[in-house]
Amino acid sequence: MPTPTPNSWPPALVLSLVAAGTILSISMGLRQSLGLFMEPMVQNAGVSVATFGFAMALQNLAWGIGQPFMGALCDRYGGRLVVIASSALFCAGLYLIGTGSPLGLQLGGGLMIGIAVAGTSHGVLVGIVSRLAAPAVRGTAIAILAATGSLGTFVLAPTAQALIERWSWQGALGGLAVLAAGMAAVAFLFRTASPGAAAGPAQQKPDARRAIAEAMADRSFVISTVAFFACGFQLIFIATHLPKYIAICGLPPSVSAEAIALIGICNAVGTLVAGYLCQRWGNKTVLALIYLLRTASIAVFFSLPVSVETTLVFAAAMGFLWLSVVPPVSGLINGRFGTANFGTLFGVMFLSHQLGAFLGAWLGGLSYEWSGSYAIAWIALILVGTLAAMLQFLAEDEGSPRPRPA
Template identity: 35%
Template sequence: MTVSSPAPQPLPFWRATLFVIAAGCLLALLSFGIRASFGLFLAPMSSEFGWGREVFAIAIALQNLLWGLAQPVAGAFADRHGSGRVLTIGALVYAAGLFIMANASTPGMLTLSAGILVGLGVAGASFAIVLAAFTRLVSEERRSWALGIGTAAGSAGQFLMVPLGQSFLSAYGWSMALTIFGFIALLMVPCAAALTGRPTTKYQMPQSIGVALGEAFRHPSYNYLIAGFFVCGFHVAFIQVHLPAYITDMGLQAGLAAWALALVGGGNIIGAYMSGVLGGRFSKKYLLSGLYLARSVVITIFITLPISEISVLAFSLAIGLLWLSTVPLTSGLVAQFFGTQHMAMLFGIVFFSHQIGAFLGVWMGGYFFDVTGSYDMVWWVSVALGLFAAAIHWPIREQSIARPAATG
């Protein structure tokens, strides 16, 4: 007489893979979309309080730097204890920073809120944590696609939230607009609950953090990724924060500036998704080299041709297609090199390099504008860095590190 095993119980809907991916995408949309709108607040806040643009630029640059510094720590905690707790804490700190920023009247308050609190909050409520969770939820064959979906969700946030921020700004002023964004940020908390749970190390030998870090930094291809992602951060942060002011400085309307950022986000939805799809079929390193080379070409054309509404919109769409399309490929290579056990931490370190670039891009934009009255020097630095990134990805070896398998 045989006893049949009980049929496996179906997962509750909030544990189903599609629901988890949807919640993670919504969280990434809100987290990335809100901070993508910060460039809209540079001019009105600086004008009201009589600040030079470097004051706002330093606060956002510090935000980017702290985001990068805290990202590997948040990633290591998520790798050990699961993503849900990290994302929840990050969302609450993020919202607190927005509420305080809404009442900032001094450079110190702006630095505390937009710089420190939002920087730490976005590290915890980061799409990097979401993407690391996705690598554990889907098969290796579908991983690049899932990373593209998650990155595209962040892009959709920029496409949706920037025009919404401009509407709030026009209707209620900058302070109330930031307060509304603070309440919207709290919606990330229930999204984080869907990503709870500890990662598994089945079929993989447990590895300490120290061993994982040593292994990674001895891997030349990992260091090439770190160097290349620095350039991505420089480009994205400089354009995101300073493009609206650059457009209005050239005599065009502020509404066009908001739509330009939104169009970057719209193009990014397509670019990030297609990057994820193509990364599953073709060499990731060659795709990355092509993306960075294309950025240099697009920027060169934009700054050498006469500026107009058409040129702004064309540039925004083109750079949007190349915007975060680097993320699925870069994060996919990290997972390919080392597996998923320490994925959030190791990608967090690569992302730290991205944020050092972001810090310099935002700060240099504000500094050189205040000194020279122009963004020209920083635009040309962006072109040179794009060429460097195109070259540095070429020698990457797309191979996994061999490790003994765990038994049981």
């Protein structure tokens, strides 16, 4: 592996990395704090658990469907315009949630915020950083981006809970909309790559159709895409329904906010560790171990009595494994296909993730409505995660970049 040198971190990369980390932190913090609004909307707006769960499921489906298109737009035109438009969509979506109607929740919190997150999350931002970073530091830069992006959850979850308690849930949404608007201003810090900044496959011109055809003929890519379904299924169920699960177990709302914040801070550490391990063990092995350890954590939490202590320990374990999938997934795509079409290929893989997220959020709410508990959903998380780990272990090592036909 090439040894990084001081000029491996040019000012354009550093400034764009700071901007991308800030945007990702705000976007992920806002999205993962929306579960805190379930209980006040159920109590004060008459929204059912199943309706809220379906809106979050719709959000993740819109995110997944929109991600390949947002990634392709970023590959071709750059990320600034994509982020600015997505920031406006985020604000409009939060406003519609504040109307308190099921239609506003599904249109705003579901469709609009889902598309907005597609334009302000990893598929767009990792692509921007990848094209600026030299191969020697690309993995480190992506790990730093994913780690700093998780810090927003640590700050915004308790902030959102405090705003709900001090103002109202509608007032809290207004405060979050101001933060969402700030992403558009930060996008002006993005810089473009200088000639020769990223050697090798990164210099290819973007060609979304050809890139997708090559990727779908690659066994490792296909297996990783199928396994990625479990990641969305597990994480979005937890992000959406953990606050409600904690509430029905008799714990106060503050524990939910603390758990989500703990996920955010532990995620920063876990993502950096994952980036380091990918350089030592390979992307395939690290990704399989993440699925296995995450599923084991879910199984232990489900089998133990719910208390403040077990909830916070579970949140810490899940946080450590939350976005740690980003370095190995990004490394797999960049290593085999280069950076020119990263946004498109990440979007294709992420669509599988979001199909899992859709089912995790929606079926979690339905299982509670039908049975009065989340037991069925927790068991499903364990089964799906186990299958994903087994699949990922069967994938090929990424090795050298995949040869491209003339």
